[in-house]
Amino acid sequence: MGKHRNAPIITSPAAMRAAARRGEWHGSTGGQCSAYQQANLVILPKEAAVEFAAFCTRNPKPCPLIEITPPGDPEPARSAPGADLRTDLPGYRVYRGGELVEQRSEIRDLWRDDLVAFLLGCSLTFEHALIDAGVGVRNVEGGTLVPMFVSNLACRPAGRFHGPMVVTMRPIPEAQVQLAGELTARYPHAHGAPLHAGSPQAIGIADLGRPDYGDPVAIHPGEVPVFWACGVTPQAVALEARPELMITHEPGIMFLTDLPREGDSRS
């Protein structure tokens, strides 16, 4: 339940990536570069990558594809030209056979000609829009990681990849639930409209006080728990398939793209 203290606000994704590359950036990306899209990173060997791409297209709410890189190419040429996905995030997690084996600040020496990077949309993108519209986001206010839960909503399988959807939860005042839904629907590249509002039990969540990932938040009287599809889903599903190698970002510390926040990732 640790607090994630942020460094001073940085507004340029390129400056953020350069700081990460120099080893001078360590905090969460929540609240940073609010005009731009943030992205989840999943790196897999080519052997598993087509099936994973299929999984993402079959589950566009939890897995909105921003960019796939060709095998061996670490530059996301559309979403951040000139960036290097091996160095431009502050932290990486390395999994082998589904087990976390290492956490590191860059992955240059692990890079291979057959590795494929997936950049997937992230709800940190739409949190800025909620805040701008006067909808409080408790995890941002508290400087904690958004609480995430494994729901009983099944993803559509694709080959070896299958499993339940992971969701984020934000408490929203009852009078603002509709507004929050309408605002986030404008961000299909960042999970879009909520999947569910109200009873956590209805989607298989027993206890909102005990998230599966992230930190719990208080729910005040008159607030409704609202649930969005979460970009941890593809990571959780990929891990279950125990790929020989998988590399991801550290939770809450995303890749900063140059794509404008409002822009559909396909425009």
Place this chain on the structure above:
Amino acid sequence: MGKHRNAPIITSPAAMRAAARRGEWHGSTGGQCSAYQQANLVILPKEAAVEFAAFCTRNPKPCPLIEITPPGDPEPARSAPGADLRTDLPGYRVYRGGELVEQRSEIRDLWRDDLVAFLLGCSLTFEHALIDAGVGVRNVEGGTLVPMFVSNLACRPAGRFHGPMVVTMRPIPEAQVQLAGELTARYPHAHGAPLHAGSPQAIGIADLGRPDYGDPVAIHPGEVPVFWACGVTPQAVALEARPELMITHEPGIMFLTDLPREGDSRS
């Protein structure tokens, strides 16, 4: 410049696919199933598929990904559950080493465990919206294929895949150009807003009377040629890479999905 006569209007994609499977459907899908999304089909061996997926994510205007199937799986489980991509289109083109070698009504005996199908958005989807809003679409009125041109706008390369963007052109009355832009912007899953309106020379097109694909249309006084990204782009680019095997739909005769026309493909 042949006319493409349509059969009586069919409104159910499932009925359309079943008719194709029985060999009873041969016409264009233009104007059919207007409430649903139509899709381009590109089938490639797994070996080339990751790079092609990367190309599509890097060029979302011409190549909006609706669904990728896992290798060997001919069912588009999200966009048309129960459908079979080997039989449910009325016509297929088979290319080997970049050369058209065969046209057939089904591809069951060509199917392999390593084949991956890509369904990509199509402008036939938004033409219905233009017509509903009172914007005439000349190629629909005339029952011809929309005129398509190879522009000088470059796609963002991904590995072996690179080349110019193919665009469609529709003449729009000057007073409706803005409306046509706003309407189609709501369809990012179907190429979205126009790329260009006005001088064809500005995007490298010498003669609107001689399209590279499809049929020419008249441009009346007071009309502006408006250009949209075209789903023929990924096929043209893939062919240039001379893949061992590539299978596509017949031009103008698309795959009919069960996805609602208005729905972003990721919602």
